[in-house]
Amino acid sequence: MKLLIVAVGQRVPDWAQTAYDDYAKRFPPELKVELKAVKTEPRGSKTLETLYAAERERIEAAIPRGTRVVALDERGTNLTTKALAERLKGWQLGGDDVALVIGGPDGLDPAFRQAAHERIRLSDLTLPHAMVRVLLIEQLYRAWSVNAGHPYHRE
Numbered sequence: 796m797k798l799l800i801v802a803v804g805q806r807v808p809d810w811a812q813t814a815y816d817d818y819a820k821r822f823p824p825e826l827k828v829e830l831k832a833v834k835t836e837p838r839g840s841k842t843l844e845t846l847y848a849a850e851r852e853r854i855e856a857a858i859p860r861g862t863r864v865v866a867l868d869e870r871g872t873n874l875t876t877k878a879l880a881e882r883l884k885g886w887q888l889g890g891d892d893v894a895l896v897i898g899g900p901d902g903l904d905p906a907f908r909q910a911a912h913e914r915i916r917l918s919d920l921t922l923p924h925a926m927v928r929v930l931l932i933e934q935l936y937r938a939w940s941v942n943a944g945h946p947y948h949r950e
């Protein structure tokens with residue numbers, strides 16, 4: 796199975812890209828992680844509904860059929876690193892690819908969030924989307940290290 800990170804926003808600051816790449820390259824070959832960045836819809840004078848609809852279409856186009864969808868959402872289920880490691884184990888046993896979806900500056904379409912198979916939260920704080928990419932890849936790597944007994948994660 797593969798982890799697909801679908802993130803709204805084609806450009807992130809260099810520091811975020813560097814940090815993301817640093818963690819992404821640590822994953823073992825048996826756990827593939829791919830990042831698909833989708834274009835942010837410019838807000839302009841659009842209503843939020845129009846913006847959400849445009850971004851949702853791009854997000855859905857980036858997710859292959861049969862993929863389990865997990866929305867990153869500050870209102871989602873709180874997870875400890877160990878609980879995320881258990882989720883990861885479950886996803887790997889399930890065998891389906893998993894898309895972890897990060898919204899842009901205006902967040903994700905509420906209907907998309909509700910339709911997702913899971914909604915997970917990384918913190919009670921509202922985080923900037925570039926930082927969410929970095930935190931998510933680090934936590935996925937940490938979750939893998941917990942399951943693999945790798946010394947990266949220490950209790």
Ligand SMILES: C[S@@+](CC[C@H](N)C(=O)[O-])C[C@H]1O[C@@H](n2cnc3c(N)ncnc32)[C@H](O)[C@@H]1O
Nearest residue numbers: 867868869897898902903916917918920921922
């Ligand atoms: C700047 S936030 C958008 C905030 C927006 N007001 C909302 O209600 O979602 C951009 C994206 O980062 C992700 N995000 C932000 N904070 C998060 C958190 N604490 N846990 C998980 N994901 C978060 C979500 O995917 C969100 O759509």
